[in-house]
Amino acid sequence: MTAWHALVNVARMRKGESILVHAGAGGVGMAAIQIAHHLGAEVIASAGSHTKRALLETLGVKHVIDSRRGDFAEAVMELTNRRGVDVVLNALAAEAIPMGLSCLSEFGRFIEIGKRDIYQNSRIPLWNLRRNASFHVVAMDAVFSGDESLTRDMLGEIAELVEKRALTPLPFRSFAACRVDAAFRLMASGKHIGKVVVSFPEAFVPRQGEPLPPAFAIQPDGCYLITGAFGGFGKVLAQWLVKSGAKHLVLSSRSGASTPEAQAFVKSLENAGTEVRVVRADAGSEKDINALLAEVSAGKQPLRGVFHLAMVIDDAPLAALNRDRLRSVITPKAYGAWLLHKGTAHLKLDCFVMFSSVSSIFGNPAQGNYGAANSFLDSLAHHRHALGLPALTMNWGVLGGAGYVARNERVAEFLAKQGTYELSPGEVVSLLESSLAAGNTQVVAIRVDWAKWEAILPQRAGQSVARAHPLFSRRTGGWGPDQRLAP
Ligand SMILES: NC(=O)c1ccc[n+]([C@@H]2O[C@H](COP(=O)([O-])OP(=O)(O)OC[C@H]3O[C@@H](n4cnc5c(N)ncnc54)[C@H](OP(=O)(O)O)[C@@H]3O)[C@@H](O)[C@H]2O)c1
Numbered sequence: 001m002t003a004w005h006a007l008v009n010v011a012r013m014r015k016g017e018s019i020l021v022h023a024g025a026g027g028v029g030m031a032a033i034q035i036a037h038h039l040g041a042e043v044i045a046s047a048g049s050h051t052k053r054a055l056l057e058t059l060g061v062k063h064v065i066d067s068r069r070g071d072f073a074e075a076v077m078e079l080t081n082r083r084g085v086d087v088v089l090n091a092l093a094a095e096a097i098p099m100g101l102s103c104l105s106e107f108g109r110f111i112e113i114g115k116r117d118i119y120q121n122s123r124i125p126l127w128n129l130r131r132n133a134s135f136h137v138v139a140m141d142a143v144f145s146g147d148e149s150l151t152r153d154m155l156g157e158i159a160e161l162v163e164k165r166a167l168t169p170l171p172f173r174s175f176a177a178c179r180v181d182a183a184f185r186l187m188a189s190g191k192h193i194g195k196v197v198v199s200f201p202e203a204f205v206p207r208q209g210e211p212l213p214p215a216f217a218i219q220p221d222g223c224y225l226i227t228g229a230f231g232g233f234g235k236v237l238a239q240w241l242v243k244s245g246a247k248h249l250v251l252s253s254r255s256g257a258s259t260p261e262a263q264a265f266v267k268s269l270e271n272a273g274t275e276v277r278v279v280r281a282d283a284g285s286e287k288d289i290n291a292l293l294a295e296v297s298a299g300k301q302p303l304r305g306v307f308h309l310a311m312v313i314d315d316a317p318l319a320a321l322n323r324d325r326l327r328s329v330i331t332p333k334a335y336g337a338w339l340l341h342k343g344t345a346h347l348k349l350d351c352f353v354m355f356s357s358v359s360s361i362f363g364n365p366a367q368g369n370y371g372a373a374n375s376f377l378d379s380l381a382h383h384r385h386a387l388g389l390p391a392l393t394m395n396w397g398v399l400g401g402a403g404y405v406a407r408n409e410r411v412a413e414f415l416a417k418q419g420t421y422e423l424s425p426g427e428v429v430s431l432l433e434s435s436l437a438a439g440n441t442q443v444v445a446i447r448v449d450w451a452k453w454e455a456i457l458p459q460r461a462g463q464s465v466a467r468a469h470p471l472f473s474r475r476t477g478g479w480g481p482d483q484r485l486a487p
Contacts, residue, residue, distance in 0.1 A: 001154050002113060003031035006089055006138045007039065009154075011109045015040030017086035020076055020103060022067060022096075025052035027195040028113065030170050032089050033059055038166055041087075044079055046072055048190060051470045055193060072096075076103040084108060093117055101128035101135070108133040115139075170194040216350060216436040218244040222304030225250045225296055227283045227336060230262045232403025233355065233428070234309050238265075240429040242274045248301045249276050252292055253310065256280040283310035283336030293343045305351040306344060308337050308377075313404060315366040329369035334376035341380060341389075349390050351436055354381060356393045358420075358446055361471070362457075378442055385441045392435055397446030401425045419452025 007013045019036050023029045024045030036043050037060060046067035047053045056064045065075045076085060084105035090097065091114040101110055101124070110133065112118065124135060144151055161167040171194035175183035186192050218224070224241050228234050229251035238249060249269065256278045257263045269276050279295050281288035296303050310332045314325050337354055344352070359367045360374035377393050384391035398405050398415050400422025405412050412422075423431070423445060435443040454467065 001143075001151070001158065002028050002138060002140050003035050003089075004154055004158055005140065005143060005150075006111045006113060007032060007035050007041075007087070008157075009150075010136045010138055011087045011089075011111055013039050013041050013087055016042075018042045018044065018080065018105075019087040019089060020072075020085045020100070021045040021089050022092050022100075023047065024056045024061060024064070025193045027170055027172075028089075028091065030059070030194055031167075033061055034167050038161065044076055044085060050468075052193060054470070067092075071099075073099045073103045080105070087111060090114060094122075097122070098125050098128065101125070101133070104128065104133045106131040106133070110135045111138055112136065113138045172197045174199045216433075216439070218246050219304050219350065220245050220247045221301055222246075222350070223248040223250060223296060223299055223301040224305040224307065225252065225292075225303060226307045226309060227252050227281075227340070228309030228311055228332075228355075229253055230255070230257065230265070231309060231311070232401070232406055233399055233425075235265055236402060236425040236428060237307055237309065237432075238269060240432075242269050242272050244433075247274050248299065249274055250279055250292075250296050250299075251276060252279045252281045252283075254280060254282050282332070283308070283339070284331030286339055289336065289339040289343055293340075303344065303347055304349060305353070306340055306349060307351075307353045307355070308333075308340055309355045310336050311355070311370075311373075311404075313367075313370060315370070316368075317366050318368050321368050326369045326372075330373045330376070333370075333373035334380075337377050337380055341384065345387075345389065351392065352384060352390050353392045353394065353432070353436070356395045358395050358397050358444060361395050361444055381441050391441055393442050394432060394435065395442065395444040395446075396423070396428070397448065398422045399425070399428055417452070418456050419449035419454075421447045421449070423447055 007019070011019075013019065013036065019032070019041050021029050021032045021036070021043055022045075024033055024043075025047045029045065029047075033043050033045060033056070043061045044063040044065065045056050045061045046065045047056055048067045053064045053066065063079045065072055065079075069075065080103075084103045086105055086108055088100045088104060088108070088110045090100045090110060090112050092100070093114055093116045097112070097117055104110055108131075110129075112135065118137060129135060158167065162169065173186065173192060173194070174197040175186075177198050177200050180198050183196050183198055187196050218241060224246050226234050226237055226241075226249065229238060230253045234251070234253070238251060241249060251257070251266070257266050266276050266278060277295070277299070279292050281292040283289065293303075312329055312332055314329050316325055341352070354377040356374040356377040357370070358364075359371040360378050363371055374395070378395065381391040381393035397420050398412065400406060401424055405415065405422075415421075428445075431443070431445050
């Protein structure tokens with residue numbers, strides 16, 4: 001509403017006009033850019049980091065300038081053939097105000113949305129306003145507490161445009177209310193993009209209207225399918241499902257419950273009151289997956305959730321990755337996920353979870369095949385999301401306690417040397433649970449010593465790739481060895 005009121009009601013921007021938006025990657029900035037584009041205006045936006053400037057370019061901003069450059073006015077005059085801009089949307093303080101005024105064109109409007117200089121009663125040099133220019137103040141607190149029809153009209157206009165998708169919601173980073181300190185630190189560091197949101201655990205229920213649907217919950221009268229169920233994480237997952245109230249499980253892998261240990265595991269789940277069906281199936285075989293899904297649908301309970309964990313690892317340097325080694329790793333994971341997707345697309349599932357790995361985000365030495373397979377899972381999750389189907393891909397780092405890495409001490413040592421440490425089974429299930437409840441499509445979960453981790457990644461132009469990576473631009477905290485973070 002700040003951006004709308006400033007551009008539409010106050011500046012009365014028209015098609016073909018130009019605007020300078022400071023802090024274009026911030027919440028108000030991004031909203032102003034969208035609104036300006038919607039009105040047919042040309043935007044010059046400033047941002048303080050390379051990542052933010054790159055983002056603004058992707059938003060179609062015609063000219064992006066560096067806000068850390070002291071002489072932004074000169075840059076604006078150059079870009080406009082010394083004409084200046086029709087509107088300046090300003091939240092910068094002190095000398096930035098006269099500088100902004102100096103880049104106004106004739107009939108230009110300077111819209112002040114910052115508070116500091118107003119409350120400090122600062123002076124405005126009037127010379128810059130001599131050619132029919134004007135200075136306006138936007139104070140939304142006063143708008144909201146004043147005549148309510150203005151607020152109501154604006155909300156109506158904006159809601160209509162959002163509904164028509166002429167305006168899209170802003171990106172945001174959400175912090176639990178108990179971490180409000182971290183939210184403020186992020187804002188103070190100026191590293192945020194879009195909005196910073198503080199959220200409360202209780203779902204917001206509008207006073208008039210329907211309550212929100214409940215967060216994800218396991219249904220006792222539904223059936224849950226796990227592939228790769230007898231591996232380390234399959235078992236952790238099955239135990240979590242049972243603990244969360246699942247009464248019907250189908251556990252699948254190629255060899256099924258073939259060992260005494262696996263049989264004892266099945267028994268322990270049954271003893272907890274859950275019906276367990278074990279189905280042998282190769283996740284990479286269409287025939288087997290069809291038979292598996294037929295077996296599932298032969299049960300009385302409808303399938304409510306799919307957890308795809310089946311995997312084979314066969315690490316090799318790129319030059320040694322032949323067709324067979326690619327196929328053996330990609331088939332059960334990627335093709336298996338595709339078969340499960342196709343075979344269940346018509347069902348009303350609550351969740352479709354794929355265990356992926358950080359190998360598809362950052363790459364891992366000798367895991368070209370595994371990285372590609374996981375990358376497919378990530379894309380499939382977004383594809384399903386676009387189709388309106390439930391989907392979650394979890395890009396796990398190292399899982400501790402059970403599973404492939406726990407069985408392979410040398411792999412664990414190698415990963416620790418890289419700075420990647422284990423997540424405990426308890427952390428894994430709580431992260432999974434919260435990601436399902438939040439309705440996320442993709443979640444990366446790693447515990448990492450950033451200093452070590454950064455050192456193993458390549459350097460470019462004297463800077464580590466990790467630091468320049470846009471994924472980390474919104475990470476809070478430093479790069480020191482004490483910055484081991486949960487995800
Ligand atoms: N462990 C980690 O640190 C880690 C890290 C990141 C991501 N992940 C992901 O988490 C998942 C589980 O990992 P994990 O450590 O629990 O693995 P795991 O202990 O090695 O278990 C793998 C399971 O997959 C089954 N499997 C292998 N090929 C199959 C096929 N063609 N069809 C059906 N099932 C097949 C295996 O049983 P059969 O041999 O009997 O078929 C086994 O039950 C994997 O998707 C993995 O990519 C693990």
